[in-house]
Amino acid sequence: ASFTISLRTVDNVTVTIKPRSSVPLSCRIHVKNVARSELRIKPGSSTTFGFTCRTPEKYFIMEIEKKIDCVSGPCPFGDVHLYPPGLPRLNRTFIWDVKASMKAGLELKFTPWLKQIEPGETCPDSLSYNINSCIDKATVNIGTFCRNGSVSRVKLLGGAVMALHLPWDSPVNTSGFNIANRASIKRLCIIESILKEESSITLMSPNYPLGFPEDELMTWQFVVPSNMRASVFFHNYSLSNCERKEERVEYYIPGSPSNPEVFKLSDSQPANIAGSFNLSLQGCDQDAQNPGILRLLFQVVVQHPQVDENVTHLVDLSKEWNMTVTIHFEGWPIRTPLMSEPICLICKDPRNCDRALTLVSGAIYKISFLCKDLSRLRITAEKGISCVDLRWCQRKIYSLSVPKAITQLPIRLHKFIWKLLAPDLINIEITSPSLKLQQHVPEQRCNTSYSYSIVSATPETELNVGVFCHGGSIEKIQMRNNITISLKTFGKGFLNESNHQDLKMSFVPHIKDECTFTVSPDPKAKVYLQTPNWPYGLPPYVSISWYILVASKQVARVGFSKDRMGIVCETGRAYVNLKEETPGAEETVRREDELLPQPRNMYHNFWVNVSNCKPVERTQLTLQFQVTSADKQIDLGVIFAVVAGAGVLTAIGLTVCCVKKKKKKSQDPMVGVYNPNVNTQMPGKQGLFTKGRKNNESHVYAVIDDAMVYGHLLKESNGSVSPEVDVYRPFDGPVGSLPPSPPPFSFRKDIKCSSNTEDPLPLTDMDHDTYTFAHQKSGQSEDNGDTNEEKNGDTSTSLLEDKEQD
Numbered sequence: 001a002s003f004t005i006s007l008r009t010v011d012n013v014t015v016t017i018k019p020r021s022s023v024p025l026s027c028r029i030h031v032k033n034v035a036r037s038e039l040r041i042k043p044g045s046s047t048t049f050g051f052t053c054r055t056p057e058k059y060f061i062m063e064i065e066k067k068i069d070c071v072s073g074p075c076p077f078g079d080v081h082l083y084p085p086g087l088p089r090l091n092r093t094f095i096w097d098v099k100a101s102m103k104a105g106l107e108l109k110f111t112p113w114l115k116q117i118e119p120g121e122t123c124p125d126s127l128s129y130n131i132n133s134c135i136d137k138a139t140v141n142i143g144t145f146c147r148n149g150s151v152s153r154v155k156l157l158g159g160a161v162m163a164l165h166l167p168w169d170s171p172v173n174t175s176g177f178n179i180a181n182r183a184s185i186k187r188l189c190i191i192e193s194i195l196k197e198e199s200s201i202t203l204m205s206p207n208y209p210l211g212f213p214e215d216e217l218m219t220w221q222f223v224v225p226s227n228m229r230a231s232v233f234f235h236n237y238s239l240s241n242c243e244r245k246e247e248r249v250e251y252y253i254p255g256s257p258s259n260p261e262v263f264k265l266s267d268s269q270p271a272n273i274a275g276s277f278n279l280s281l282q283g284c285d286q287d288a289q290n291p292g293i294l295r296l297l298f299q300v301v302v303q304h305p306q307v308d309e310n311v312t313h314l315v316d317l318s319k320e321w322n323m324t325v326t327i328h329f330e331g332w333p334i335r336t337p338l339m340s341e342p343i344c345l346i347c348k349d350p351r352n353c354d355r356a357l358t359l360v361s362g363a364i365y366k367i368s369f370l371c372k373d374l375s376r377l378r379i380t381a382e383k384g385i386s387c388v389d390l391r392w393c394q395r396k397i398y399s400l401s402v403p404k405a406i407t408q409l410p411i412r413l414h415k416f417i418w419k420l421l422a423p424d425l426i427n428i429e430i431t432s433p434s435l436k437l438q439q440h441v442p443e444q445r446c447n448t449s450y451s452y453s454i455v456s457a458t459p460e461t462e463l464n465v466g467v468f469c470h471g472g473s474i475e476k477i478q479m480r481n482n483i484t485i486s487l488k489t490f491g492k493g494f495l496n497e498s499n500h501q502d503l504k505m506s507f508v509p510h511i512k513d514e515c516t517f518t519v520s521p522d523p524k525a526k527v528y529l530q531t532p533n534w535p536y537g538l539p540p541y542v543s544i545s546w547y548i549l550v551a552s553k554q555v556a557r558v559g560f561s562k563d564r565m566g567i568v569c570e571t572g573r574a575y576v577n578l579k580e581e582t583p584g585a586e587e588t589v590r591r592e593d594e595l596l597p598q599p600r601n602m603y604h605n606f607w608v609n610v611s612n613c614k615p616v617e618r619t620q621l622t623l624q625f626q627v628t629s630a631d632k633q634i635d636l637g638v639i640f641a642v643v644a645g646a647g648v649l650t651a652i653g654l655t656v657c658c659v660k661k662k663k664k665k666s667q668d669p670m671v672g673v674y675n676p677n678v679n680t681q682m683p684g685k686q687g688l689f690t691k692g693r694k695n696n697e698s699h700v701y702a703v704i705d706d707a708m709v710y711g712h713l714l715k716e717s718n719g720s721v722s723p724e725v726d727v728y729r730p731f732d733g734p735v736g737s738l739p740p741s742p743p744p745f746s747f748r749k750d751i752k753c754s755s756n757t758e759d760p761l762p763l764t765d766m767d768h769d770t771y772t773f774a775h776q777k778s779g780q781s782e783d784n785g786d787t788n789e790e791k792n793g794d795t796s797t798s799l800l801e802d803k804e805q806d
Helices: 494-500 636-666 706-716 780-792 799-805
Strands: 002-006 013-019 029-031 034-036 039-041 046-051 060-069 091-099 104-117 128-135 138-147 151-157 159-166 177-183 189-194 199-204 217-223 229-240 242-244 248-252 261-263 277-282 292-303 313-316 323-329 345-349 352-354 357-360 364-370 377-386 412-421 426-431 437-439 450-457 462-470 474-479 482-489 504-509 515-519 526-530 543-548 554-560 569-571 575-580 587-591 600-602 606-611 624-631 671-674 701-704
Touching: 039 046, 104 128, 104 159, 104 199, 128 151, 138 151, 189 199, 345 357, 357 364, 426 482, 437 474, 437 526, 450 474, 462 474, 515 526, 554 606
Parallel strands: 060 091, 189 217, 377 412, 515 543
Antiparallel strands: 002 046, 013 039, 013 060, 029 034, 029 046, 091 159, 104 138, 104 151, 104 177, 128 138, 128 159, 151 189, 199 292, 217 277, 229 292, 248 261, 248 277, 313 364, 323 357, 323 377, 345 352, 345 364, 412 482, 426 474, 426 504, 437 462, 450 462, 450 482, 474 515, 526 624, 543 606, 554 600, 554 624, 575 587, 575 606, 671 701
16 A cells, blocks of 8 residues: 655644664565655655555554744644644654743643653553653653543643654544643643542652752642542652752642641651642752752542541550551551552641551550551551660569550551560570460461461571460470560451460570470370471571470370481581480480480470581471370279288288287396397498498397396396386487487387478488397386377387397
């Protein structure tokens, strides 16, 4: 097909057809049997041409430039038409280059209204406008716009270059704007935006993202219904280096007593503005050597006034210290809300509102919300606790609970972070006295409305201790280094459970391991425990311990979830240690190249320790074990043996008593006589007694019948003289390095059991001189003695006397 373009001189229009970046030789412009790669048609000429390919729109573009001189002649004000007609279907750009006096102003009025886009963005219909202002010989890019927005007019000082980009298949046949003459606006430009309903728009300073012209002024006019509320947010800005003046923004708000209101670009901008207002950007005189860049990208949000905008909430942080509270939209600060999303604002006063508001401790705030749906807001708080001198810190227990000033707000708590800072040789202990903690593991997941994430950190390493919730068996966790505890909520249930928080923190002296858990399993409960940093493995050379408490009537069974540690050490050794806390208990130790201990029963408190080496690449030390508590099982065979033994002892006791009473009636008093043939050495550790009197058995006495020895003297006195005997008295004076020998059994008549059932003292490994005495009075004394023995329940006799009776 061939095309003919005829241009009138008076229209001052030039048409240029240019090739794209790469054009095949088979596609050329054919003019009078001559193939060309480019064609230029000047004013007052007519040209007929064609293309040597079927799809020229892929390889050629067209520019139609019209020059308008408003300085030397009248301006063609009114609607701007697309001229000339009958152009080939190529991607085309219409350019209007308007020259005007600096004392006059040009107004571009658009139908439909426009929407500004960032450089690099494209319009949905691929139709876009680009507006440039000409100041002297400099050109300033006012911006790039799409159709169907809120920008209704753009007023420019001096000349302007207006460009309309149309795709080759666009059906648009009108320019969509007109030009009007206005008086000087005394600034670079004025952009008018009409916001009739709830909406959000984004606007940029001229030349964005490059610098705003030096010492220039521009204004945005926002037309807003009086029953609507507008808020301004600066999302991206930078400042230049000023020699004179100061870069600033000024607001003109009808009805405000302080017009214009001046703000720095770094300030929170006005919000909740009722009706229309103007916003101006003022530059400064820049440093010639290092000018810097002044640029601004901002958002204006218009919405209906909220029902509860006058409802204030008191947030009392006056008694808190080192704490910040941020109320923000969901996903802050990582996610930026879409412009189309309904906006939620938090206000410290009617005009100071923002999407995120940070409150600091030591003050009282009255806040309100401009938000239809408060469920889209969240609270993130952070509190720091530090210790410098352990003498003062160690006496105090800190409560790690969310203050009521936060829980009483109608906003869901997202996260509360405690940063615990401890100097060297001071560690941190976390306890949950009443609720205890449960470690979140795949086999035993937390199903509460909130959980705690605990991280121990140093400048070199970070140890993720784990995720915990209430309702478990962990009584306390002791950790070295600085600790970060993050309380994270799930759902709305935290508001109901917030009154039951009991997490406590204290500073304690230095501990050996990186982390030590104290676990008190509930009866008949199964507790799952796993090493920190799961599933990425313990850091090299880190040691973790668990101290498991076992109740007196309970037995705990401990077992690992796998047979081996599953690592290979590059440097050092990895160990797993198990040991009961009881005298003489053996310690079970396994290296990384050995099988882990088999499940076993523990009858006393015990330790589990895991120490890492430096594993080779792609191997990580991750261990999990479980502890199950149960009641101790009593062996019936032991019960029968005890009952039988008690019966035998009872029968022997009765027999001894009968024989003793019978012999007492038939014998005279007995006195102690030395017997060198009997050994009464007290039982002990025989291997330690290498020397002593047991070798010659001196100072050992046996009880014999005194009538056989002194009978002739008794017969001479006709029985009127009683033998004089000694009575043993316990020693009440000071005790030396060697304890006194215990009194004979037959004289322990008035000893009563103490209410304090203390363990007996262990036998000392020494030589003891052991003596045994027995004494029995005759006549009336015998009867009285028997009576006292029966009353006191003491039927003890000397061991040698029992042997003699037998």
